[in-house]
Amino acid sequence: MMNDKKDITKDFLQACGELRLGELAKCDSFSLLSAMSAIELLDPKMDSGMIRPKRKAGKDTEDSILLADQVKADELIAIMDASMAMLVCWLQGQPLDQTFYTNICLLNHDKLKDRVLSLFSSVAINLLNYFRMIIEVAAVFNEEDFSAFTCHSGLQVKGEPMEYLESAMDLINARIKENTEPTKNLQAVNLRLSFLQSFFDLINCIVPPLVLKVDANDVKVFVPNFKKGTASAEKCLNLLDSCRKTICLGLRPSNDTGDYLWLRAFDPQINRQQSPPNFPRDPKLISRFEAFDYLHNLLAKIKLMMTEIVDKMKTLDGLLQFFYQFGGDDSCVLSRSLVQLIVMPNDYNICGTLPLQSIVQESISQFDLSLLGDIPTHTSMNIAPEIYNDFLAFSVRAFVGVFQIRGHNLARQRDKLLRQCFEDLGVLQAEADKIEMDAFAIGMSNGGDAYPKPPIFSTFLLYHILQLMHYHFELGFRLDIFVPYEFAYTYWYFGEVVVKSITNILERKCNLMILNYTAATGVDKKKSAKKQQLKQKLESQLRKDIAAMQRRILMHKVEASLSSAFTKFSMGLEISGRIHVPPGEEIRYQRRMSEFYALPTVLYVSYEEYGKFSSNYKSVGARKCFSDASLNFEQATHYLKSLLETNNMEEGYYKDVLPKITALSKIAKQNAVVSKLLGSEQHASQLLNASSILNQIVITNEFSEKSDFRICS
Incomplete structure (x- = not known):
């Protein structure tokens, strides 16, 4: 058989040279799918179902953690920290069955004899379900961000997590009074329970109850409690710092292999035969210290969200800046999902209080050169109120789409900007041109000015389209999409078309503000003291x-x-x-x-x-x-x-x-x-x-x- 082989490299390169630029060779008997299948068949993970996993001792053996009447505090600390590390691994895109659900205690939380460990396991499952619902309801995740699949989809916990935490803390306090274990170890366990308690408080302050599957009849309008939420976030950060300092009080591996096999509670192979073959066999796990750093950054972001949104929720530019600020390279699927639910918890009401339509209306009025006093924009432009309201409604839907796209990861944002936002805003721009032309025709028929008024709607949309184009180029540069021989025309288009157009609009807007x-x-030259004071404030x-x-x-x-x-x-x-x-x-x-x-x-x-x-x-x-x-x-x-x-x-x-x-x-x-x-x-x-x-x-x-x-x- 070896003698039958022939080197076709030269023939292949010669055939490729005959292809025109952009042309792709294709064969009916061997497609791209066939090539990918051949590559996958060579991967050992395809044989995962045929390999007998080496599992730990079963639940009936004496050393099984399921049968332990009371797990020592140092092991409790290590299990809690490792469980949080596995939860963070899942938030970073790793499969549930290879991270969080490798914890035997979670899969058998109702069979654990140790009451504290059983309560913590129930709370951990609740926290996972909270995160899952937040991410799924926000709907800004992609397959590379978040893996919802699990072979333990029916795993649910009845009861309230706050009640479980109170019970667990009472049990730990009782063990402290018994004085049979090092007090500092038990206090470290209590710190972790207190942290989870504050974390649930924080979630309840900023996430609509509907997300947490509360009866819809009991919830009318949800308004995030930023003041209480900020206090809870600050408390979480302080407790988390204390928890990080006490990681060393927990068990430590004699030989760190990068997983948590050294803990009785974890079995990395427990779900191997139930997982589909396309899942990675070697998930990238992080250490407990890295997990606490991740949670610290997440909580710091949440705290900053609650302080920043108060000022930025009042203007369209401010909202877009808010999404930009929390949707960068250092964001995660959970933080981006929380941004969506904080800004739009109830339909089109920003933070549950301010209608987005009024924000869009105010933004449009800033481009109205003829706006004097309290004259509405549609009146100054001779536009019927119903047409104006329809345009506002269409604009609101378009900007909601922009907000939602800003919640995806950067690569998906760039892709979705092309397929959705540009198309929607392009249609809206054409509609704005039509409205303004009709308004000019009506004004002319009524004996109005022969010169058309400045295009308010068109300028408003043009400005925001240009901002999206600016962001589109920015994403291309940040993702290293452009190659050096594309730099000349890329910079030229970005600078000459996009940036200079934005600058011109902003200069006109600046002059408009003064006018x-x-x-x-x-x-009125004769002004009262009250009017003078108002003028000074406006100035x-x-x-x-x-x-x-x-x-x-x-x-x-x-x-x-x-x-x-x-x-x-x-x-x-x-x-x-x-x-x-x-x-x-x-x-x-x-x-x-x-x-x-x-x-x-x-x-x-x-x-x-x-x-x-x-x-x-x-x-x-x-x-x-x-x-x-x-x-x-x-x-x-x-x-x-x-x-x-x-x-x-x-x-x-x-x-x-x-x-x-x-x-x-x-x-x-x-x-x-x-x-x-x-x-x-x-x-x-x-x-x-x-x-x-x-x-x-x-x-x-x-x-x-x-x-x-x-x-x-």
Whole structure:
């Protein structure tokens, strides 16, 4: 048989060379599914059902934990901590049957003789079910985030977890009085029970009871109790820190193999034969210390959510910033699900109190140039109230979709933005154009002004579509989707089309705020003391709003300058041969930007327009490209310096963005120097490695706690 084999490598490569760009070879007798099946058959995990698992001693043996009348405190501590570690592993995407349900005590909680361990096991199952319901009701999870499958789906616990915890704490207190075990060990067990008690209190403060399967007739409108929830979160954090310090009081393995086989309560192979073969055989488990760190970060996020949402729930921009802040790389499926339930616990009422429609209406009115006093937007535009209300309802549904998509992981967000949000907002934009054209026609027929009024609805939607496009590019950079030979047109589109359009709208909005303030306060020259006081209050608020707007404009100018710099820098590298550009750039461009087909035509720029710019600019040569890039880097440095020197910068804002501005300034300065060297006669002929030139750059905005935006790698 060996003599019958033939090396087909050369023939295969020759056949591949005959394929056109983008063409895929396919055979009826061997599909992609066949290839994947062949790969899977080679995996030993496919034989898992045929391998006899090596289980621990059964439940009838004397050393079984199920028969222990009283488990010692040090073993209780280790079991509790290991159970929480397994729960965290599940939250990180590992299968239940290979993590949490490898605990024999949980699977036999009603058969345990040790009452404390039995009560804790019941509480742990309750906590798992709470988490599962929160994640499933929020519906922002994907198969890579969360594994709901288990061969123990019928495992339920009757009774209230708080009652179980009280009973367990009473039993531990009784054992402390008996003084038969080290008191500090028993107190450490009590700490863990108190932590779980506070955790359940926290969940009840922020999660709608409907999620926890309470009768719908008993729940009218749920309003999260942020004040009580913040106190519970703070208490949880303090107790968790104390628990972490006492991990050493629990049992420790003599030889740490990375699992919890050294504990009597755990059997990693117990569910092996019931699990489907496609599950991983070697789940990645974390240590008890790592689990406590994870829970600490989760609780800190929850506490921050409750303090941040109070200010950000009042505006559409604030809500989008809130989702952005808690949906980054360091988020988890549980924290993202909690954000969804905190913001929208009851239909379209934000935090259960503020209708989203009123928030959208207020956001639209901010783009109304003709708005004076208390005149409604639809009245100033000659729009029938029912048409205006329908548009508001459609807008609310569209933004709810945006909110929900922000709850997914970053890769899914980018995918769903293309298929759902852009399409929905594109349709809504077309409807807004139609409404405004009809309103103009009605105004003309009634003898109105021959010049159309500024497009309020269209500008409002255009602004938010551009913000989503900005976020779409950001996700692409953060996920390393773009390759170096795509940098030139990617930066060009991002800077010239997206960022500059956002900057123009914000500048117009800033001017609009001043005009509206002047119109509202400058009509009556004789004002009473009360009106004067109101005017001063409005003026103070206006200054704050304008200062915040100017900071945003300045940061977008930084983005535009850096994007322009890297566009020219990349073109210089292409001309000088330091970046190889394979054929088919037009196809790649169309594939990347085809995602914007559903949007208004002004937001889609064809390859022909980029091609004209590229061919004209590349004709000046590589040195000119590098010199111009250096000027743009210096311009970005100037903007960043202005941002630092702004006297009206708020203290909290300054504290948050100072490290980011410092990092951006350093990168811009370094790249300016490199660009100058490449653009000079003396260094133009020197060979430089492109990977050492293209530094990682961070594009930030003032709204994010951590918004690192990878421009180059």
